[in-house]
Amino acid sequence: MQATDTFTDVIQAHLQSRAETDSLFAETLKKANKNIKDCITYILNTVKSSGRNGFDDEEVFGMAIHYYDEDDIKAGRDINCKVVVNHSIATMDKVLADRPQEKVETKKVMKKQPLIVNQSSLF
Template sequence: MTTFETTIQTYLENRAKTDSLFAETYRKANKSIEECIKYIYSQARKLAKGGNAVGVDDATVYGWAVHYYDEDDIKVDKVKERVEVVAPAAEPVRTEQPKPQHKTMQKRKRGEDNSLQLSLFGEL
């Protein structure tokens, strides 16, 4: 069993423990976790609209899983897909190094007092 299948199954089992109505539908003989996963894949494929990848939030995926068990007339298409489960990072990772800050030199205007500047020719 894949990590994805285990995650969905754990969610459904925990929900069945806390929701007595769902517990009855979760025990249906004509339903299985394998078919549930195929249903989730097919829903994601529809959402991708022919694309190669789609990002789906947890709540939507869990909702599809519950829907699969709630409905008796769902027909699952054969879908061969690959799923990557990515947990959100606790803190955003910085991939770009901060750029060094250059000090800007102030331009001097003519006629300003340049008394701090040394003269090669001595005082006039």
Template sequence: MANSMKSNNAAIVAIQQMLQERILAEPALAIKLANPNKSLENAINYLCHEIQKSGVCVVDDQTVLSILLHFYDEDSIEDGGTPINCNIVVSKPELTEEDKDELKEQAMEQYKQEQLRELRRQSAPKVQPKPTTTAPKAGAEINVQPNLFDF
């Protein structure tokens, strides 16, 4: 489980934060989370097993929190057995209107810069290659045919 959890550090941090926020709302939960027979690794393993049993691939925060709290509530629940090799992906929160406006401004500025570069490229004088005369190679015979009308 330790190897698969390294790739899910963002998910582990998000789960810990979710549980900490819940502890702030419900301080008695801290006692359940401090149970020496239960660990965060076991809770995450249980979570993965429960999601796998349900047959879904995506669950929301509330479902995750419910499964984790159920794991910590019940003393008889085991972690689900062998660790599941899975990836847990954390969705990003919705953007605020200020964030959206800022991203829109950045995109507009980037677009303006790209358009300016394109205009400059198009209006730049085109470099004409210098005409070169080809001289016969050294040692090569010049193929000249006599002409009766040349004087």
């Protein structure tokens, strides 16, 4: 795996935050056959197979949660790629703290305005 430490840290922070508020997921996160390295590998393989170049935070976090929820999911092979993270862990803490209000507002904005991303391929 060649994902940046920042990408791994953001995913890990989100998973830990979710585990703090969801006791069922906290147990899921402790599964012996799961780890953050394979979680990141799974995300990268899922992104690559989609053929898309950009993902919303919630989509990526959803992939991480899906990896931990499913017992028989395979991470796939290691991928050497560049991952762009649009915020730091400190920013992530603020986003998680403000999530309920921002989540609703973001959905309203996204429905009204198309998202245009000029970004080169991650793969």
